[in-house]
Amino acid sequence: MAVDAKAKALKAAGENVIGFGAGEPDFPTPQHIVEAAVRACRDPKMHRYTPAAGLPDLREAIAAKTLRDSGFRTSASQVLVTNGGKHAVFTAFAALCDPGDEVIVPAPYWTTYPEAVVLAGGVPVIVDTDEETAFRVTIEQLEKALTARTKVLLFVSPDNPSGSVYPPEEVKAIGEWAVSRGVWVVTDEIYEHLTYGPHEFTSMPTLVPDVADQCVVVNGVAKTYAMTGWRVGWMIGPPDVIKASINFQSHATSNVSNVAQAAALAAVVGDLSAVEMMREAFERRGRTMHRMLSAIPGVTCLEPQGAFYCYPNVSGLLGRSYNGRSATTSMELADIVLSESKVAFVPGEAFGSAGYARFSFALGDADLEEGINRFADLVARSRANAS
Ligand SMILES: Cc1ncc(COP(=O)(O)O)c(C=O)c1O
Numbered sequence: 001m002a003v004d005a006k007a008k009a010l011k012a013a014g015e016n017v018i019g020f021g022a023g024e025p026d027f028p029t030p031q032h033i034v035e036a037a038v039r040a041c042r043d044p045k046m047h048r049y050t051p052a053a054g055l056p057d058l059r060e061a062i063a064a065k066t067l068r069d070s071g072f073r074t075s076a077s078q079v080l081v082t083n084g085g086k087h088a089v090f091t092a093f094a095a096l097c098d099p100g101d102e103v104i105v106p107a108p109y110w111t112t113y114p115e116a117v118v119l120a121g122g123v124p125v126i127v128d129t130d131e132e133t134a135f136r137v138t139i140e141q142l143e144k145a146l147t148a149r150t151k152v153l154l155f156v157s158p159d160n161p162s163g164s165v166y167p168p169e170e171v172k173a174i175g176e177w178a179v180s181r182g183v184w185v186v187t188d189e190i191y192e193h194l195t196y197g198p199h200e201f202t203s204m205p206t207l208v209p210d211v212a213d214q215c216v217v218v219n220g221v222a223k224t225y226a227m228t229g230w231r232v233g234w235m236i237g238p239p240d241v242i243k244a245s246i247n248f249q250s251h252a253t254s255n256v257s258n259v260a261q262a263a264a265l266a267a268v269v270g271d272l273s274a275v276e277m278m279r280e281a282f283e284r285r286g287r288t289m290h291r292m293l294s295a296i297p298g299v300t301c302l303e304p305q306g307a308f309y310c311y312p313n314v315s316g317l318l319g320r321s322y323n324g325r326s327a328t329t330s331m332e333l334a335d336i337v338l339s340e341s342k343v344a345f346v347p348g349e350a351f352g353s354a355g356y357a358r359f360s361f362a363l364g365d366a367d368l369e370e371g372i373n374r375f376a377d378l379v380a381r382s383r384a385n386a387s
Contacts, residue, residue, distance in 0.1 A: 003334045007344035017338075018371035020345040020359040023160065025226040025308070027281075029263070030274040033225060036266030040259045050258050052250035053242075054081025054234070058265045062219075062234050065268040069192060070203035072217070074236050080245050081256050081264075085190045085220035085233035090116045092186050092216040092235055093152070095245045097122035101151035104183075106137040108311065108351035110160045122151065126352055131302055131313060135162035136170060139177050152184040158191035158201060158306025161351045161358040163286075165199040165305040168207060175208030178215075185211060188218045190233070191307040193275050196283045199305040213238050223307075224275055225267040232256055232264035282308050285361040285368055292372040293359065296379050308362045311348075315355040320382040330355050341374040 004021055011017045028034075040046040053059060059076035066072050082088040089112060097103065099121040105113050106127045114124040127145050129135045142153065155174065157166040166174070178185045185204060192201045205212040220233025235245065255261075286304040293301045298316030314330055323340050327333040334347040334357065348356030361368060 002331075003338055003344055003346060006335070006338055010338070010342060015342050017342045017344060018363075018367050018374065020343065020361075020363070020371060022360050022362055024228040025223065025278060025282075025362050026364065027226040027278050029225060029227050029230070030267075030270075032270060033227070033263050033266045037230075037259050037263040040262030046258045046262060048258065050255040050261060052255050053246045054079070054256060055258070055261045055265065058261050058268070061265055061268045062236075066217070066219075066236065070189065070201070071206040072203050072212075072236075074212075078236055078239060078242050080235050080237075080242050080249065081261060082220075082233045082235060082249065083253055083256050084231045085188065085218055085222060086112055087231075087253075088218040088220065088233045088235040089113065089186070089188065090119065091245045091248060092218060092237070092241075093117050093120035093122060094248060095237075095241050096120075096152055096184055096186070096216070098151070100149060102147060102149040103152040103154060103186075104142065104145050104150060105154045106135075106141075108135065108161050108348060108353040108356065109154070110156065110188075111350055113154050114352075117154075123149070125150070128353065129162075130353070131300065134302055134305075135159065135164045135311070136166055137174075139173055142174070142177055146181060146183070150181070150183055152186055153178055154186050154188070155204060156188040158195055158199075160191065160307050161309050161346070161348075161356075162302075162311045163304035163307050163309045164302070165195055165201065168200075168202040171202050171204050172207040175204040175211045179208060179210045182214070185215045186218060187215060190218065190220055190223050192219065193224045193272065194279055194282060194308060195306040196279075196286060196304060201306065216241060221264045221267045226278060227263070227267065230257075230260045230263055232260050282361060285363075285365060286310065288365065289359060289361045289368060289372060292369070292376070296376045298379065304361070308360055310359045310361065311356055312359070313355060314348075314357045317379060317382070318355070319385050321385055322378055322382045326385055330357055333357070337375055337378060341378045343371045343374050345375075 097120040216237040301312035330347040
């Protein structure tokens with residue numbers, strides 16, 4: 001937040017800041033989706049409340065799309081349409097957690113997860129991962145984190161911020177572990193369509209049907225269809241969880257905007273050609289960014305497997321001076337790079353793993369190259385601190 005506020009202030013002051021902080025596609029929402037929203041705006045029927053759980057057609061379409069895209073068979077009655085994937089995360093933990101219940105959250109994690117757990121009265125139990133295991137949690141680590149209070153495992157693949165994707169055999173092993181230990185799983189599938197090279201998304205309840213009775217799937221249109229501002233997501237879960245969640249939502253927010261639901265309906269019933277076009281652009285940019293970051297001495301970076309982030313280890317850049325300013329943490333490095341090079345990235349501290357940095361490649365190719373070049377130039381001019 002501090003880096004973001006400073007980047008915005010510099011931009012407002014007329015500086016040419018290149019931002020790698022954005023967690024959203026830079027493409028406009030595909031035209032046929034926008035047109036569906038325009039039609040909905042003109043239809044007085046769509047000026048009213050919808051059922052709290054969402055438009056019946058949209059719930060049906062989400063169930064059908066889930067079978068199409070991840071092979072998980074569910075029914076419309078098990079779908080709750082929420083105000084974005086983030087709202088689904090909050091609602092899922094509110095429904096599942098009793099006070100003091102522990103939720104295993106692998107780090108680095110999307111910043112919202114631990115907050116959502118705490119607001120639901122739960123206790124996040126952070127399990128650290130690093131590039132040695134490509135930021136994937138192991139069964140041994142889960143076993144170690146397990147206590148009598150463990151209620152939920154938070155699972156996300158493709159992952160924000162690390163860009164890693166779990167291979168099917170590990171998704172299966174983790175799902176089977178959850179079943180054997182009676183632990184719920186909240187599985188965030190929001191980046192399902194953004195995978196690169198040989199890496200492919202697989203859905204835990206498809207690979208482990210037995211987990212479906214203790215699993216909530218979180219998803220949404222934001223990342224897949226460049227619809228972050230429309231605020232439509234959903235959760236899929238066992239009937240009692242969805243029933244409680246609908247009750248909760250009906251008092252908290254009523255329904256998601258009717259017009260936005262009409263847009264989401266057009267998105268999920270449509271084909272995936274626009275999505276594929278965006279995915280190809282992200283793949284190209286991800287490879288460029290990875291190549292450029294890896295060429296900077298002191299930086300090591302895994303090739304992104306999914307989502308739209310590179311998550312390099314920048315600890316080799318610490319303990320050095322940049323234009324006379326010393327960086328001892330990735331947070332300080334982010335601040336210095338922003339001031340000196342007008343390049344914004346998110347330090348690993350935001351994701352519970354200091355020493356790393358998140359660079360989003362959801363920006364144009366020219367800006368991407370210019371921004372990484374500026375960062376590389378600053379590093380090339382840095383000096384080792386006298387000890
Ligand atoms: C892993 C993950 N899940 C969920 C979301 C929520 O997306 P939205 O609330 O825009 O649908 C995000 C957004 O950054 C994310 O990175």
